[in-house]
Amino acid sequence: MSDPRKTELDPDSADGPLSPEEERYAEEEAKRRAAEHDMEMPIVTAMKETTPEPVQPVRYRASDKLCFDCHKGISCWNACCYDTDIMLTPYDLQRLAGHFECRPADVVRLFGSPSVHDRSNMPVVKLKMLDRPGDRRKPCVFLDEVDGCTVYENRPAACRYYPLGLAAVKIKEQDSIENFYFMVREPHCHGHDEPKEQTVAEFREAQGVEPYDQQNADWIYILMKLTSWKSVGGPWGKEADARTKKMFYMASTDIDAFRQFVFNSSFFERYLVEPAMREELATSDEALLKLACDWLRNVLFNEPTIAVKEHVLREAIAKARRDMGGG
Numbered sequence: 001m002s003d004p005r006k007t008e009l010d011p012d013s014a015d016g017p018l019s020p021e022e023e024r025y026a027e028e029e030a031k032r033r034a035a036e037h038d039m040e041m042p043i044v045t046a047m048k049e050t051t052p053e054p055v056q057p058v059r060y061r062a063s064d065k066l067c068f069d070c071h072k073g074i075s076c077w078n079a080c081c082y083d084t085d086i087m088l089t090p091y092d093l094q095r096l097a098g099h100f101e102c103r104p105a106d107v108v109r110l111f112g113s114p115s116v117h118d119r120s121n122m123p124v125v126k127l128k129m130l131d132r133p134g135d136r137r138k139p140c141v142f143l144d145e146v147d148g149c150t151v152y153e154n155r156p157a158a159c160r161y162y163p164l165g166l167a168a169v170k171i172k173e174q175d176s177i178e179n180f181y182f183m184v185r186e187p188h189c190h191g192h193d194e195p196k197e198q199t200v201a202e203f204r205e206a207q208g209v210e211p212y213d214q215q216n217a218d219w220i221y222i223l224m225k226l227t228s229w230k231s232v233g234g235p236w237g238k239e240a241d242a243r244t245k246k247m248f249y250m251a252s253t254d255i256d257a258f259r260q261f262v263f264n265s266s267f268f269e270r271y272l273v274e275p276a277m278r279e280e281l282a283t284s285d286e287a288l289l290k291l292a293c294d295w296l297r298n299v300l301f302n303e304p305t306i307a308v309k310e311h312v313l314r315e316a317i318a319k320a321r322r323d324m325g326g327g
């Protein structure tokens with residue numbers, strides 16, 4: 001069976017959106033959206049994976065208070081930087097690339113490990129832990145055992161958030177998604193015993209998570225939605241196909257390769273992108289990541305996040321009619 005999303009996945013493909021298969025797909029999509037609308041789905045978006053045990057079953061809002069502090073000299077100094085499972089977001093890679101004056105793909109090659117985000121089954125890159133002979137625990141590739149994090153000012157979002165996790169919930173019978181926070185209380189972390197009281201908002205401000213949240217929002221939305229597919233069921237086998245996963249990984253980890261794809265395929269012949277935006281895409285990684293996410297949302301979820309050119313739609317309709325035996 002051909003995949004009706006192939007048109008959007010491959011700008012060079014001539015397949016159209018109106019074949020019988022695609023109509024069936026549209027029906028399934030409508031059913032799935034209705035199912036999503038009717039249920040409450042908690043979508044945990046923590047980028048640092050933990051076992052469920054240390055996660056406190058309490059929802060924190062921005063104004064809620066927490067007691068926590070982390071500083072050099074604390075008895076558990078660096079304990080959280082060993083054997084840890086941290087997913088690197090596109091903005092993490094951008095910031096680390098800036099830190100090392102290289103490109104995001106170099107950061108992936110030197111400091112990352114290709115992996116899978118368990119909750120969505122999507123390919124992602126995780127922070128490398130060093131596996132040295134004789135070491136009892138695997139330290140993060142950026143850890144200096146005396147001074148701590150060597151990339152502190154550009155450390156990943158998950159390290160900034162810890163010990164908070166970010167979660168989102170899709171409210172029953174509403175289209176909106178609501179964010180909340182939860183606490184991860186691991187026995188090795190003594191920061192919870194420190195007397196420093198602060199609100200979640202103050203903690204977030206001190207950790208500088210805001211630009212990370214802004215830049216990663218669309219990308220995380222995709223992971224969240226794919227995670228929800230695993231529970232409510234997405235079309236075509238409940239998860240993205242291999243080609244979509246490949247494009248997602250490319251856009252997430254190698255923005256230069258995605259730029260090559262956009263500029264060297266018939267992408268601009270198929271999708272409406274204004275000339276001023278094309279110029280921006282040639283140099284701006286942020287603009288390109290936004291385009292990648294808009295395109296993937298269209299491909300994966302059929303959302304109207306990118307405009308297909310009219311002649312492409314007309315060709316697709318004509319082809320679909322021919323395929324169905326019409327004139």
Ligand code: SF4
Pocket residue numbers: 080081082084140141142143144148149150151152155156159
């Ligand atoms: S990036 Fe820095 S804070 Fe994060 S785990 Fe590595 S050493 Fe620790």
Ligand code: SF4
Pocket residue numbers: 069070071074076077078079080081162163188189190191192
């Ligand atoms: S207090 Fe927690 S976050 Fe800070 S160094 Fe210790 S284990 Fe890591």
